[in-house]
Amino acid sequence: MTVINGLIFSQPISGKFNVRRSDNDFAYMSTGRAQKPTPDNRGTNASCVEPEFYYTWEGNHNDPRFHRYYQYSDGTWFMNDGTTGSVPAEDTRPDTGKFWFHFNRGLQVGQQYGPTLDGKGGFNMTNDGRIAISMLYMEKNTTVPMDYTPELDFDNPLEAVFSQDQINRGVRNFKWEFDPEYGNGSSAVDVPLYRLGGIYCMRAEAYYRNGETGLAMADINILRTSRTREALFGSAPGIAILSLDEEILYNEIGFEMYWEMYRRKQMIRFGTYDEAYTAKAATEPYLRVYAIPQETIDVTEEITQNIGY
Structure with missing residues (x-):
C-alpha cells in the first residue's frame, strides 16, 4: 500500500x-470500441451511467468534476463537437511508439469525435502530420453514429439488453484516462x-445526520470549490452551494465519488436502493444484504442464511 x-x-x-x-x-473505461487512444487499443461498449444519475447533474454542468476538455501543448483544445479538425501528434505509446490520442475526461454525452484508423496500423493523419479528427460511428454497426444519449430505452424495461443498432445509448464515463500500454481488459x-475527497463526504454525511447541516455544507463546499475548470473557462473555481438537504447531499456525494464502487452503499443509506429505476423493478429491503453461499452454511453450523433467502 x-x-x-x-x-x-x-x-x-x-x-x-x-x-x-x-x-x-x-x-474500467467505458469507451466505445471505435474510440481509440492509440491505433492498437479500443474500448468495449460495455458500460455507461444510468439516466437517473446523469440527470442529478442538471444545473451543475459547470462543476469541474462533470467534464474536462483536453488541451494539447500547441494550445489546441479537443472540443469533441466537430469543430476540432485535428490535434498535434505529440504523444506516443512508450512501448510501440504509436501516436497517443487524449480523449476528454468526465461524462461524455452526444455525438463523439476522434481519430480513425488508416487501414495500415496507424491513425489517419492530415497532410501536415497531425492526427485527423472525424465523426465516429459504432464499430459493430458502422451505420449507427456514436451519439451517446442519456436515455437507455431498453426494449424490455427490466432487462439491460441492447441490439447492435442500440449500443450508442448511455452516457459514458471517462473518469480515469485510458492506459494505452494495456489492452482493453486491464x-x-x-x-x-480511499482518498481525501471520500473522507470529506463521509464527514459531511455524519455531520448532516447529527443535525450539523452548516458543518456538512462546509465540507461539501470544500470539495466543490477546491477544483478549477480548464483555462478555456478562465480556470474558474467550482461554485459553492447555499443550502443543503438530504437529496442535495446524496447528489453531491455522487458527484465526488462516482465510478469508485461506493454507490450501492450510498443508495442503501439514503433509502433509494429499493426503488425502481432503469432496468430494475422495485425490490424488497432484504435484498440490501447478499445471500450467504450455501457451501459456507453447509460447513459452518453457527451460520444461518440471511432473512429472505
Whole structure:
C-alpha cells in the first residue's frame, strides 16, 4: 500500500516494487470500441451511467468534476463537437511508439469525435502530420453514429439488453484516462481505494445526520470549490452551494465519488436502493444484504442464511 499526496493506493507487488505496474481492473473505461487512444487499443461498449444519475447533474454542468476538455501543448483544445479538425501528434505509446490520442475526461454525452484508423496500423493523419479528427460511428454497426444519449430505452424495461443498432445509448464515463500500454481488459492507472475527497463526504454525511447541516455544507463546499475548470473557462473555481438537504447531499456525494464502487452503499443509506429505476423493478429491503453461499452454511453450523433467502 502506498500513500501519495493524501491518496491511499493498494496494488499487488511482484518482483521489483513499482506502483505504476499493477494490473488494475478497477479503472474500467467505458469507451466505445471505435474510440481509440492509440491505433492498437479500443474500448468495449460495455458500460455507461444510468439516466437517473446523469440527470442529478442538471444545473451543475459547470462543476469541474462533470467534464474536462483536453488541451494539447500547441494550445489546441479537443472540443469533441466537430469543430476540432485535428490535434498535434505529440504523444506516443512508450512501448510501440504509436501516436497517443487524449480523449476528454468526465461524462461524455452526444455525438463523439476522434481519430480513425488508416487501414495500415496507424491513425489517419492530415497532410501536415497531425492526427485527423472525424465523426465516429459504432464499430459493430458502422451505420449507427456514436451519439451517446442519456436515455437507455431498453426494449424490455427490466432487462439491460441492447441490439447492435442500440449500443450508442448511455452516457459514458471517462473518469480515469485510458492506459494505452494495456489492452482493453486491464490498466496500470493508479486508482485510489480511499482518498481525501471520500473522507470529506463521509464527514459531511455524519455531520448532516447529527443535525450539523452548516458543518456538512462546509465540507461539501470544500470539495466543490477546491477544483478549477480548464483555462478555456478562465480556470474558474467550482461554485459553492447555499443550502443543503438530504437529496442535495446524496447528489453531491455522487458527484465526488462516482465510478469508485461506493454507490450501492450510498443508495442503501439514503433509502433509494429499493426503488425502481432503469432496468430494475422495485425490490424488497432484504435484498440490501447478499445471500450467504450455501457451501459456507453447509460447513459452518453457527451460520444461518440471511432473512429472505
